Amino acid sequence: MLHTWGNLPLMTFRRFLVFGCTLLAACGQGATDKGDSVPAMAGTAPVTAGLSPGEGRGEAPDPPAAFAVCRSCHTVTPGRHGAGPSLAGVWGAKAGSLPGYAYSEALKSSGIVWDAETLDTWLQAPTKMVPGTRMIIGIPNAEARKAVIEYLEALK
């Protein structure tokens, strides 16, 4: 009896030791994993943080409601043209100059440079400003036009 009782704590102690070692080993590994993943995550975080403002330049400014109609022909992704050219980088550019889009001769030879003023005239009535252009819709409402122009500026 005494023998058994004497053994039991010992076995328990042994088990505890084994368990404890396993735990420690696991902890050790966990710590190593963590040690590896923390710098990795730390490395990822600044990259993501760096990307967000970068993307922000292309996407973060929320398009105004009036821009919805433009979207059926224009993207704001650089180089991705639809029925109309991408509007990314259009601010400050010469009309009809973005690479990879087949503009009308009328727009290409217009000599316009896109800024708040020229865009305002353009968006009132593109065909009046540039007879022969293939963009035939405008934004009659001045407020909506202003919001869209500010959005285009924010894309640059």
Ligand code: HEC
């Ligand atoms: C039905 C299709 C269509 C819609 C809708 C449309 N556009 Fe266009 N847009 C065009 C086409 C086509 C061109 C190229 C015109 C040309 O080559 O003569 C163009 C050209 C432009 C240009 C000149 C781009 C450059 O590189 O010179 C701007 C700026 C522009 N659109 C802004 C807008 C905005 C802002 C809206 C929303 C109010 C809009 N467009 C709606 C088809 C459209």
